[in-house]
Amino acid sequence: MKVYIIFSHPNHHGMGYAALEAARKGFEDAGHEVRVTDLYQEKDFDPILRYEDPHTLNQMQDDPATQVYRDNITWADKLVFIYPIWWGSGPALFKGFIDVVFASGFAYNFKGIWPHGHLGDKSAWIIVTHDTPWVVARFVQRDYGRIMRGQILRTMFGIKGARLTALHFLKRSTLEQRQKMLAKIYRIALNA
Numbered sequence: 001m002k003v004y005i006i007f008s009h010p011n012h013h014g015m016g017y018a019a020l021e022a023a024r025k026g027f028e029d030a031g032h033e034v035r036v037t038d039l040y041q042e043k044d045f046d047p048i049l050r051y052e053d054p055h056t057l058n059q060m061q062d063d064p065a066t067q068v069y070r071d072n073i074t075w076a077d078k079l080v081f082i083y084p085i086w087w088g089s090g091p092a093l094f095k096g097f098i099d100v101v102f103a104s105g106f107a108y109n110f111k112g113i114w115p116h117g118h119l120g121d122k123s124a125w126i127i128v129t130h131d132t133p134w135v136v137a138r139f140v141q142r143d144y145g146r147i148m149r150g151q152i153l154r155t156m157f158g159i160k161g162a163r164l165t166a167l168h169f170l171k172r173s174t175l176e177q178r179q180k181m182l183a184k185i186y187r188i189a190l191n192a
Contacts, residue, residue, distance in 0.1 A: 001032045001192065004076035008039040008083040008094035009129075015170050015178060016129045020082050022182040023127065026189025035072050039093050047096020060103035069101045078123045078192065079159070081148065085130035085166075090144040098152065107157045117158020124153050124162035125192075127185065131171040163188075 005023065009016035020036070027034045039045065046065065051057050061070070073079065083090045102108075108117045128145035145164050153159040165188065167181045 001027075001077045002075055003027045003032050003034045003078045003080060003192075004072045005034065005036045005080040005082065006039065006094075006097065007036060008081075008091050008097070010040045014129070015167055015181070016082060016084055018178075018182055019127050019129065019167065019185050022185040023080060023082070023125075023189045026186040027192065030190045030192065032192070035076070037069065037072065039091075039097055045097070047093050047100060049096070049099045058105065060100065061106035063100070063103070066101045066103075069097070070103075070106055073101070073107075073119070073122075076122065078125065079119075080125045080127065082127045083129075083144075085128050085132070085143045085145060088143050090128075090148070095144075102157065115156045117154075117156060119153075120158035120160065122159055124149075124159045125188070126153075126162060126164045127167070128164070129167045129170055131169060 005020065007016070007020045011017065024034055024036065039047075044065075051060075060066075081094075083094045089095070104110075107119055108115050110116065126145050126148050128143070130143070132143075145166055149162045149164045153162045165185065170178070173181075
C-alpha cells in the first residue's frame with residue numbers, strides 16, 4: 001500500500017510528532033511505502049487561497065505551485081492527516097492546505113447542487129491531538145477531526161469510512177497513558 005501522510009504541527013517534540021513517527025514506523029514495518037509532507041517545513045508552500053479573476057478558481061487543480069501535493073494524493077492509496085485541535089479547529093496552515101490543494105476539478109466537483117467526490121478509491125485516517133477531556137470531545141464538541149471525516153472527506157471528496165483517532169486530554173495524561181496511545185497508533189498503522 002502507498003501511504004501519504006500530511007502532518008501539521010510546529011512542535012517536533014510533542015505528541016503530534018510522536019504520533020507521526022509511530023504511524024510511519026507501523027506502516028513501514030508492515031512493508032508499505034510512505035511519503036510525508038510536514039507542512040511547517042514546507043518553506044515555499046502558500047496556504048492562502050487567492051484569485052483575482054473569478055475564473056481562476058476553476059483552474060486551481062492545475063496550479064503548478066501545489067502540483068507535487070496533488071501528485072502525492074493521486075499516488076497514494078491511503079491519506080493520513082495528523083494535526084492538533086486548537087479552538088475546535090485545526091491549524092490555519094492545515095486548513096489552507098485543504099483549500100488550495102484539494103481543488104475543485106481535482107478532489108471534487110458539483111453535479112447540480114450536490115458534491116461529487118473524485119477520491120473514492122482512497123482510504124483515510126485522521127489523527128488529532130487535543131487537551132479536551134474525552135467525554136466533552138465526544139458528546140459536546142463537533143471539532144475539526146469530526147468535520148474533516150464527515151463533511152470534507154466523505155461528503156466532498158468521496159472517501160468512505162475514514163478513520164478518526166483522537167488523542168484526548170494530553171495535558172493531564174501520564175507518560176504511561178501517552179505510551180499506550182502511541183502503541184495504539186503503531187498497531188493501527190501496522191495492521192492497515
